[in-house]
Amino acid sequence: MTPRQRRWVFLAAAGGLLAFYLWGLVGLPGFGAYPGPYGDVINAIAVAQTHATGVVSAVNFEYRGFDTLGEEFILFIAATGVATVLRHLRAEHDLPAPDEAPDEATDRQVPTTSDAIRMVTLAFIGPTLVVGWYLAVHAQTSPAGGFQGGVVLATAFVLVYLAGQFIALKRISPAHVTDSIEALPAGSFAAVGVAALVLGGAYLANVLPLGSSPGAVNSSGTIALISFFVGVEVAAAFVLIVGELLEQTLIIREGVDK
Amino acid sequence: MSVFPFVVVAWILMVGLYGIITSRHLVHQIVCLIVVQSSTYVLLLAVGYKTGAVAPYFSDIPLNTPAVDPVVQALALTDVVVEAAVTALLVAFAIQAHKRFGTLDPEKLRQFQG
Numbered sequence: 001m002t003p004r005q006r007r008w009v010f011l012a013a014a015g016g017l018l019a020f021y022l023w024g025l026v027g028l029p030g031f032g033a034y035p036g037p038y039g040d041v042i043n044a045i046a047v048a049q050t051h052a053t054g055v056v057s058a059v060n061f062e063y064r065g066f067d068t069l070g071e072e073f074i075l076f077i078a079a080t081g082v083a084t085v086l087r088h089l090r091a092e093h094d095l096p097a098p099d100e101a102p103d104e105a106t107d108r109q110v111p112t113t114s115d116a117i118r119m120v121t122l123a124f125i126g127p128t129l130v131v132g133w134y135l136a137v138h139a140q141t142s143p144a145g146g147f148q149g150g151v152v153l154a155t156a157f158v159l160v161y162l163a164g165q166f167i168a169l170k171r172i173s174p175a176h177v178t179d180s181i182e183a184l185p186a187g188s189f190a191a192v193g194v195a196a197l198v199l200g201g202a203y204l205a206n207v208l209p210l211g212s213s214p215g216a217v218n219s220s221g222t223i224a225l226i227s228f229f230v231g232v233e234v235a236a237a238f239v240l241i242v243g244e245l246l247e248q249t250l251i252i253r254e255g256v257d258k
Numbered sequence: 259m260s261v262f263p264f265v266v267v268a269w270i271l272m273v274g275l276y277g278i279i280t281s282r283h284l285v286h287q288i289v290c291l292i293v294v295q296s297s298t299y300v301l302l303l304a305v306g307y308k309t310g311a312v313a314p315y316f317s318d319i320p321l322n323t324p325a326v327d328p329v330v331q332a333l334a335l336t337d338v339v340v341e342a343a344v345t346a347l348l349v350a351f352a353i354q355a356h357k358r359f360g361t362l363d364p365e366k367l368r369q370f371q372g
Contacts, residue, residue: 003280003365010279014272021268030260032309039306039314039327046328047316055314055325059332071336078343085350141317147339215317234339241346248353 050206052140052223053215061139061146061223061230065204069189072230076186079237083175086244113162121163128156136231140220146227150234157239166250173239182236185229192222192229263304270297284352284362288345295341299334306330 001009029035042063043055052058060068136149161169193204201207204222211219218224270293277290306327312319314328356362359370 006279010276014275018268018272021271025261025264028264028305031263031304032260032307034306034308034311034327036327038329039308039325042328043314043325044322047321053315053317055316055328056331056335059328060335064329064332067336071339075339075343078347082346082350085347085354141315143313143315145335147335151342238342245346245349245353 047214050140050220050223051210051214052220054139054141054143054145056143057139057145057223057227058220061226062204062206065193065222065226068226068230069193069204072186072189072233075234075237076182079182079240082241082244083179086248118163121159125156125159125163128152128159132156132231132235136235137217137224137228139227140224141215141217146230146232147234149227149231151238153231153235154238154242157235158242161242161246166246169243169246173243175240175243178236178240178243182233182240185231185233185236188229189226189233192226196222263300263307267297267301267304270294270300282363282365284355284364284367285349287364288348288352291348292341292345295337295344298337302330302334302337 034040042059046055046058046063047053050058050062052062132149132151132153132155134149135144135152136146139145139149157169157173160172196205196207197203199207206221206223208221208225210221213219274290274292274294274297277293278287281287281290306329308324308326311324311326314325314331316323316325352362355367359367361367
């Protein structure tokens with residue numbers, strides 16, 4: 001099928017999809033006329049029940065805790081998958097490479113990192129770590145949480161790469177250490193659920209003390225704990241993924257230099 | 259204009275799909291997939307919106323303040339995480355395809371099949 005034919009097939013199919021979507025839209029309540037009831041019910045009871053004032057976190061780490069466990073393992077498996085897919089190639093390229101077809105990136109001039117970038121990123125590493133940590137441990141009170149905090153924490157490691165060299169990033173996050181740091185909190189999340197079972201509750205039931213004042217850092221029991229585990233797991237997963245991808249870029253460059 | 263956000267959803271979805279169909283570069287195609295997925299964020303948040311309601315965070319407001327649906331917001335968060343995971347894997351496969359075949363053009367890659 002030529003690109004032109006494919007475009008026509010797509011336009012026909014897209015017209016059908018659009019028609020069905022608009023048809024479905026007719027039956028929806030208008031924007032802003034939320035019919036409920038789940039959101040209203042959870043908003044009414046979540047703070048009293050979990051002592052978390054951030055209801056989205058309460059939904060994620062308590063009411064939908066089991067879903068979030070699966071979500072966390074999706075990320076875990078994706079990071080493992082990236083490492084596996086790229087590791088195979090690395091072994092290939094560690095062999096003395098015969099004259100390969102020149103890469104498209106070879107004629108690209110890579111400018112050296114400017115001192116301005118180094119200075120700014122160096123200055124930002126500390127604050128980024130603090131903000132990431134803050135986000136990861138404040139899921140119960142603000143629009144924060146493990147996922148957001150973890151990504152910000154991983155950004156700090158990318159800043160290390162920007163400020164220095166790839167070797168600096170590898171030195172502070174060796175693959176085997178990152179692997180373990182990724183696996184440990186993922187397992188801890190599941191272990192929190194099992195602990196609830198042992199103590200006689202349902203899986204992932206909130207068995208820890210909820211704290212006296214809703215929204216305090218030490219409130220909300222397992223919500224805060226799980227959010228912290230998720231934060232560490234997400235940070236490690238992203239450091240691993242970014243590290244693997246950067247390593248590929250460097251291997252291409254090394255090949256060029258030979 | 260009570261359907262406007264849903265029209266935006268349809269627009270983002272269609273633009274992303276068109277990009278995937280006509281793309282000549284795998285990385286561009288991955289970005290188009292992210293655009294397609296972005297339409298679901300808008301859809302989720304639009305479905306849960308209530309006119310005049312605030313975000314479902316009760317740290318500094320009375321508990322009975324009308325707030326939007328937190329369930330769809332939590333779903334949007336899941337959506338973002340899955341998108342990040344999918345993107346990472348697809349980029350890894352794109353790198354592999356480029357290493358093996360020396361091109362990222364889907365039309366040229368097709369010739370290497372079977």
